[in-house]
Amino acid sequence: GDRGMRTWRVGTFSMGGALVLLGLFLFLSRFFGFDLIQAMTAWWPVLLIVLGIEILLYLFLSRQEKPILKYDFLSIVFVGIIGMVGIAFAVLNTTGLTGKIEEVMVREERSFELPDFTYQVNADIKRVVVRTTGYDMTIESSPENAVSMFGTYRVQTADNTKLIKRPDDYISANQKGDTLYINVKSLPNEVAPFNQEGEMAATILVPNNIKVEVIGSDNTLRLKPRMLTSNWNIESASSIVLDTSESKDLKIAAVGVQEVTGKDGEWKVTEKPATGEGEPSLKSAIFQSGEGKYTINIANAYQVSLNSGQ
Incomplete structure (x- = not known):
């Protein structure tokens, strides 16, 4: 009759204890502001101790009779999993990864201003080469007599510290001979997978009397030639929006583009037949205002649209 009394499923007690402990910790951490991760790392070994004690106690108590040791496997698995999680937390804690994970949890998108960049252009400089990254840019x-850049950037961050403290962090300028090379850099990226790409919305001002070459990276470029008195070359952008409202003497020559849009009838388009199956047909198109003294050459863009400041 009392045989049933002696069958004690080992693990049940630990499971109960684990839940009580876990509950207590979570409860107290709300009130006393324990660091949750530290609490986790602190308390998981207690579980294993409880489980061990329970097994030993059981074996000791049932020495008199033939012990019928039944394990409550579900509970032991549960305790084991919690133990593993605890070990994982402890390991992460020592590698400093928990800080990163915590940081990601409290991230939000924030906008910051880019520190202003200005580079005085002397008489030696005859052309400026601008290499952009994947951000949308306005070039005006x-x-x-200076190349300057300003704008804002948005990033996911856990605190208010700016990722970009000085212009060198996002742009570099090197003068070689008669050419000034401007490289726009990617926003500093925290260790992946903890960060999504940031976004930048920036304007680059270039002197209107200097030849400009812009190398895109399949991004959207807005061009504002305004009172341009030199030639521009633009290549490898996905989409180009041209504001021609202030340009009196401009010719835009687009080669190898897929779409040109803008005020009807202003583009003269010649279409090249598609080269192969499924290849898009590329167009060459020319737009002119006034005598077209100054030219903007566009190559390898997907779409060029005119925006005449409507």
Whole structure:
């Protein structure tokens, strides 16, 4: 009759204990502001101790009779899993990864201003080469003898510290002979997989009397030639929006583009037949205002659209 009394499923007690402990920790951490991760790392070994004690106690108590040791496997598995999670937390804690994970949990998107960049252009410089990254950029001509860049960037961050403290963090300028090379850099990226790409919305001002070459990277470029008195070459952008509202003397020559849009009838388009099956047909198109003294050459863009400041 009392045989049933002695069958004690080992593990049940630990499972109960584990839940009580876990509950207590979570409860207290709300009130006393324990660091949850530290609490986890602190308490999981207690579980294993409880389970061990339970097994030993059981074996000790049932020494008199033939022990019928039944394990409550579900409970032991549960305790084991919690133990494993605890070990994982402990390992992560020592590698400092938990800080990163915690940081990701409290991230939100924030916008910051880019520190202003200005590079004075002397008389030796005859052309400027701008290499952009995947961000959308506006390139505008200006009467000043300087190349400058300003704008904002958005990133997912856990704190208010700016990723970009000085212009060198996002742009570099090197003068070689008569050419000024401007490289726009990617926003500093925290260790993947903890960060999504940031976004940048920036404007680059270039002197209107200097030849400009822009190398895109399949991004959207907005061009504002304004009072341009030199030639521009633009290549490898996915989409180009041209504001021609202030340009009196401009010719835009697009080669190898798939679409040109804008005010009807202003583009003269010649279509090249598609080269192979499934290949898009590429167009060459020309737009002209005034005598077309200054040219913007566009190559390898997907789409070029005119925006006449409507």
